[in-house]
Amino acid sequence: MIIVRPSRFADLPGIEKLVNESAARLSTLPSDRDKLGEKVDYSTRSFAGDDEVSGKERYLFVMEDTETREILGTSGMDASAGNGAPFYNYRLDELIHSSQQLDVYNEVDILYMTHELTGTTALCSLSISPRYRKTPYFDLLSRSRFMFMQLHHTRFVQRIIAEIQGMQDETGNSPFWESLGRHFFDMDFATADYYSGIKSKTFIAEMMPSHPVYVPLLSKEAQDAIAQPHSSAADNCQFLYREGFKLGRHIDIFDGGPTLEASRSDLNTVKSMKRKQVKLSEHQVGLQYLMCNTRFNEFRATLANMTDGMGDVLRLKRATAESLQIAEGGDVAFAPL
């Protein structure tokens, strides 16, 4: 059985193996072992309610094959984007340069450095074994987060964002970076990206230009890359759009990648989610559903076939209930695939 649950320290080798298959990485997750360890540790403390991380919890889930113990994927979210520090984005805006006297009217795109997404809930750390990418388990891995957030909504704000990796050319260069950040950081995109993943974000504040940037002054390639997802992120983008995310006006300050935004209660998973009491049953047929328990630090989610009937009781196969650690009469939450 394949389940999603909070990550533990023992998962480290499995996570490391997964993220080092580069094809599995869909968003920023460090491949450095120490950094991964810190990330798991931070998540464990967030689930445990450690005071030190209060208000800036960062949750990391793993998807595990309970039989082979193999880690098949990771997903996560930061309860408060920026994690206590400013969270940087460019907001794409428009200025009108016009003069009635001269009969001139021009729309000029401009990028404003902003921190306004600081404190939103930010999806992150998505990676999945390529074997599972185009299966319902991708839904399990990603959407179980939305169920978790809804079940524990007092711990999250309504506004959810997902930063999507921006466009790169065939050689791995980011045209947006080459035309903008490069002038100020004096380093290539990979290095800057690496620093932003592992160093404090202060260096961004120190190095990025503080004044707005006029889009027409960027190279044609950079202009074209604004809010364009990396080819490998296109599927994830489509997935998020289907879930109810929309393209906002914010882009990544490094690669110009889009930031998708949604209000939690508008998400399809959240809108279609139900909560019932479990009645154990030996056989259960029907459609496949996302299912999870309603606990916080013992959160479990999986996929299971069942039939959703009338009433407050849901018949669930014993094995499914066991994998979700739900006993007879316990609460279960579910949403259609």
Place this chain on the structure above:
Amino acid sequence: MMLIRPIVADDLEALYCMAQSAGVGVTTLPANEELLASRIEHSERSFSRSVDPQDAYYLFALEDTELKRVVGVSGIMARVGLDEVWYNYRVSTTVNASKELGIHKQTPTLYLTNDMTDCTEICTLFLHADYRNGHNGQLLSKCRFLYLADFAEYFSSKIFAEMRGYADEDGNSPFWECLGRKFFTMEFSKADYLTGLGNKAFIAELMPKYPIYLPFLTEEAREVIGQVHPHTRPALAMLESEGFNFNGLVDIFDAGPLVEVFVRNIRSVRDSIKRHVMPSQQTVSDIETPIMVSNRSFENFRVALIDQSQIKQDVVSLSHELQENLQLESGDMVRTVPLRAKRAE
């Protein structure tokens, strides 16, 4: 004889002909008869003190007295930026540094400023092609400093000049192509013409207001920032010899430099000496070491060149013709200064 005097209404035709031959780049002398007429009128009212000193605009005409024809003009704008907004870019530096990463990065940056507001500008210098020889250019430009010397209270203590920026042979400005052009679709020549018509503030309002980081501009555009047009180099050298210096500001359209100086530091002001007029029967036709002599009249300002030999201590010997042209009588006080700075020995 070449004589400097205030421009008058009758000079309109000659001025219009000159403007037509001026071409792109002399933004203060557009070939527009109506506009030129109003400039002349403005100047006449300024010399007659009919306008507020801060609204004054003085146009000095260079007349070939034999032909009775105006062959050049130069101007002083008493104050800029008071009834419309005066814009320049300041060439500045932004430093981004990170101790954590050991990076210290300097980025040249253009800031839009109104720094020259309320300053006096020397402007509108134009000399007919046939007269671009001898001392004419120097006289036409520097006569203004003698005016400033005697009537400093009418002007700001700081004087500046905008120098025409670099343009290629077709009149295109690389700076404009890279920056201004992107903010409104207009040829440089058109923008330049509109500027001359007094629309500079309108155009400026279309320009980007936020600072411009120079790495965003093309190399061609960056290279011409603070560079003058090749034809303007002699004018720049002349102003520099008078004490003007680049002040870090450039034109927002073509990035030509602004040079400035305090009135008291202008060589022609500092080195000028007041002397008395002594009538002379002799006419000196050969000017070996030219000396500017002004009649120190606000309304009927006149300047001509005499030779060093006509000066004896505190008196200046002037022929009848010179006295007439300069509207001077025996015993009147004039202001004199060598036309050119003494070469360093």
